[in-house]
Amino acid sequence: MREPALRVFAGEYNEATHQVGGEGEKEPSYILTPLGAMVNRLFIVGVLTDVENVSAEGDMWRAHVSDPTGIYAVYAGQYQPEAAAFLAEADTPSYVAITGKARGYEPEPDVLFVSVRPEVIWEVDSQLRDYWILETSRHTRQRIEAVEEARRMNPPSRARLTEIGYPPALATGVVTALQAYPDVDLEHYRFLLREALSHFSAGKISTSQEIDEAEEAVLALVRDCEGDDGALWDEIVERGEEQKLERTLVEEALTSLMDKGLVYEPILGKLKTT
Amino acid sequence: MADEKEDVDSIVDDVMTSLGDEVSRDQVKKKLQTFLDYGVPLDQARQAVLKKFGAGSAPAGLTTKKLAEVQPGDRRLQVTGKIVAIEKWDVEVRGEQRTIFRGLIGDDTEVLPFTAWKDFGLQSGDVVTLKNAYANEWSGQARLNISEWTEVSPAEVSIQLAERTPQRFKVIDLRPGLSNVEVKGKVLSLEEREVTVDGDSKKVYTGLLGDPSGKIQYNAWHDFGLQENEVIQVSGAYTKSWRGTPQLVFDERATVKKLDEKIATEDIAQRPVSLYKVVEGGGGVDIIMEGSVIEIQSGSGLIERCPQCNRAIRDGICVIDGEVTGQPDLRIKAVVDDGTGAVTAILDREMTEQMMEKTMEDYRRLAREQGEEAVDREIQQRLMAHPIRVTGNALADDYGVTVIVRDATLIMPDIAAESQRLLEELEVTE
Secondary structure, eight states: OOOOEEOOOHHHHTTOOEEEEOOSSSOOEEEEOTTOOEESEEEEEEEEEEEEEOSTTSOOEEEEEEETTEEEEEEEOTTSHHHHHHHHHOOSSEEEEEEEEEEEEEEETTEEEEEEEEEEEEEOOHHHHHHHHHHHHHHHHHHHHHHHHHHHSSSOOHHHHHHTTOOHHHHHHHHHHHHHOTTOOHHHHHHHHHHHHTTSGGGOOOOHHHHHHHHHHHHHHHHHHHTTTOEEHHHHHHHHHHTTOOHHHHHHHHHHHHHTTSEEOSSTTEEEEO | OHHHHHHHHHHHHHHHHHHTTSSOHHHHHHHHHHHHHTTOOHHHHHHHHHHHTTOOSSOOSOEEOOGGGOOTTOOSEEEEEEEEEEEEEEEEETTEEEEEEEEEEEOSSOEEEEEESSOOOOOTTOEEEEEEEEEEEETTEEEEEEOTTOEEEEOOOOOOOOOOOOEEEOGGGOOTTOOSEEEEEEEOOOEEEEEEETTEEEEEEEEEEEETTEEEEEEESSOOOOOTTOEEEEEEEEEEEETTEEEEEEOTTSEEEEESOOOOGGGSSOSOOOHHHHHHTTOEEEEEEEEEEEEEOTTOEEEEEOTTTOOEEBTTEETTTEEOOOEEEEEEEEEEEOSSOEEEEEEOHHHHHHHHTSOHHHHHHHHHHHOHHHHHHHHHHHHTTOEEEEEEEEEEETTEEEEEEEEEEEOOOOHHHHHHHHHHHHHHHO
């Protein structure tokens, strides 16, 4: 049976220090996270931040993929030729989707380095990344709740968890995780979840088109106000708000315009066009 | 594991009673622990220790129980009952193919499911005494296990079987292999057919039964006077796997109650089903599923089919019919995964054309101009990582679940609003 691809934030995945299963020849092995996700395969959408060739022969690539909570380590070598070829030519930063296998390396007991070995990797757009964050948030919340429920039981029972509607694989994972990680701090994961969701700050998602439009408007504002001495940063933000542009969006646009060399800051707090 | 530790002491006590004062408790405990450390199951370890210290192989300390008294976790049971049903199953245990037998055993107090881990030659109708059986939990009730260490002997008693309380299910939770099922639903379709069973001609009534959770195929081997659109409650039915989906079967031993209620058609199976349920439930009829496309499998895009057998062929060679002139076709095989389970969704030419908003001819042109990779790239670009809703029959086999897609739509919720709502819910629960 095909193993499902779990949705787990890097912040949770990287905290895993236990592996389970994998004893029989055909028994799958899982990375067990502190919230009870049993990860054999996972599906990630995030930002590819860097790619590095890490073998002398030139056939092993290490990449980092970032989500709002942390960074996944991704390795692709000669047995993942398509993924390796993709990484070798990929632009950074770019949005990527990865379906991959969970890998754990245990140099000594209780120390586990987790990574992802891609089966499929594809470039996507920011909307699909945002959708993934939403979906992964839902899964994370379900795990937090399942751990809470299980803690109220004495002893935690897999059967009882499935009875109240948790998927059997999660119920098994949660009961196992409570033994493996008796001191798991749920508050930490709630914080992580809020961090991930606040990615959509105040419920606004800026599409690239919105940003382009904002940049144009902000550039016009700077031209309008700059005079000989330059425009005050705060004034631009205020005038932007009058035009119904959010403060964050104006600031983002200003930063971007400076990166592009269209606007510069002759003295701190003042802006001029080039 | 925790259970096992508590059990060690009680097993040691038990072994001590059958051994008398010949050995010390410490010796027994140490020996037992050694077996357990080697991963020998508790029951077998106990037998091994008994043998070691000379108590012979006669199972000591058996508890005789009526089936209604059997609890999950009971060991060293002696029970007498009648085999009500038995079925052979091929299963994989720790990577090894094994043949086991599952069925029902009953006495005057209860009918319980059992698993026999080897062939004892049991037949439906046999009355037997089982010595040294054990019980575990299955689907919320006790299940008897007849293992290598169980002694099975015929019993000379007549048994009046207990009426079993049927177990109630929602349609979506029905999976193959259940017995004594109670389910309520609306008769969505009904067809009367004549079939030949063991040389006799019999009437069978088949169709679809549905409730808000899902739909299932049914087979009624008795004329219950079923009518389309009425709501019925069936008690004492069983389920099996039929052509890759679960099927509800009931005959004259079952009762069918006609209920004075209505279920509107638009309330039947309208909500998407979690994919783990589809996978564990052994497929199903006309299921709505949602997940993300996490892989486009090879064999998607432009393909060729054998004009004789319709199989997909490669390089003009059909595995059955040899060299043929392939017929062009278009399809998508997408792995749809919701994080709990995964299915392979097959979109035929029509579904693919609708999903991609292009015709097969458009793609053949594109392939001629830019190669077939260009077609694959377009499909991947549109679908990869995208959430999708598919409806269709889900067929299960040993390798997984394949969905023959009847309807497919790319979906995208209002991400900002949904995440805002989730944030607010988080604030409330804390």
